[in-house]
Amino acid sequence: MPKVSICIPAYNQDLYLRKTIDSILSQTYQDYEIVITDDSPGNIVKELAQGYQRPELIKYFKNATTLGSPENWNEAMRQASGEYIKLLHHDDWLSDPDSLAKYVAMLDENPGADYAFSATQAQSPAKNWDHMLDESQLKILKENPLVLYSNNLPGAPSTGIFRRSVDMFFDPKLKWLVDIEFYIRMLHHNNHFIYTPELLLVTYVAEGRVTDECLDNKEVEIFEYLYVLNSIYKQRNQYSKTARKSCLLKAINICEKYDVNSRHEVVAYGYTGKMPRKLRTWLALKAMGNLPAKIYRTMLTKH
Structure with missing residues (x-):
């Protein structure tokens, strides 16, 4: 060998x-x-x-x-x-x-x-x-x-x-x-x-x-960042709250980059898996408007 x-x-x-x-x-x-x-x-x-x-x-x-x-x-x-x-x-x-x-x-x-x-x-x-x-x-x-x-x-x-x-x-x-x-x-x-x-x-x-093929490709980036985020949260007890929050904020950044305004749009881009509760909340607020989502994101960053 x-x-x-x-x-x-x-x-x-x-x-x-x-x-x-x-x-x-x-x-x-x-x-x-x-x-x-x-x-x-x-x-x-x-x-x-x-x-x-x-x-x-x-x-x-x-x-x-x-x-x-x-x-x-x-x-x-x-x-x-x-x-x-x-x-x-x-x-x-x-x-x-x-x-x-x-x-x-x-x-x-x-x-x-x-x-x-x-x-x-x-x-x-x-x-x-x-x-x-x-x-x-x-x-x-x-x-x-x-x-x-x-x-x-x-x-x-x-x-x-x-x-x-x-x-x-x-x-x-x-x-x-x-x-x-x-x-x-x-x-x-x-x-x-x-x-x-x-x-x-x-x-x-x-x-x-x-x-x-992947750089600045919204279908690829949205699906993959949320897919990997879900795999991280499946083992949430293995990682610190601070580390997980950093990943959550990165996923929100990706959604903002492509102006994703609802969970329905996430599904339209090909991701149908689970999402952390806080990301679901952010998406629900984003569907209501940019200001509620921005306030919630600021709260996530500080706490």
């Missing part, structure tokens, strides 16, 4: 996927397997993977039907056999030959932790920037994982590594908050995480990513 399964959910491109695979093959740490699950309609990914002629190392799987994101991520993880899982999107790559060794060391040297992640460099056609956390952010993340509901501190899933024994997968109902919801569950399971400020990964911010 390999120590690490590097799971690459691939779809219909080979330019950056080649860079991803090459960055793995150049690693000094060698106890790994590469698992590629191909969600493409054609053979572009298959031809690239098989072109390396390393079937014992690069394990290629063609999905029988298109799974979409994030179920293709989950399929790659299901095919993994390693002790650790390192999800790596098909347009992200390891920045240094020692990156994988450093990811593995974070878990090897901290047996009480199930999850570790690194700082990253983001690249786009327009600019590059570093995504790093300071001590205050790390402290908040450890004390209150629900901060993730408003701020994705770790970043993209490619930044992390976790133990396969956690047996945790991404929620297929989500696209925009899928990584945030996963991190919340991961840290709820075990809030002992490891972080390194070393830039071990490069994420490529390209046009056409799932992000482009």
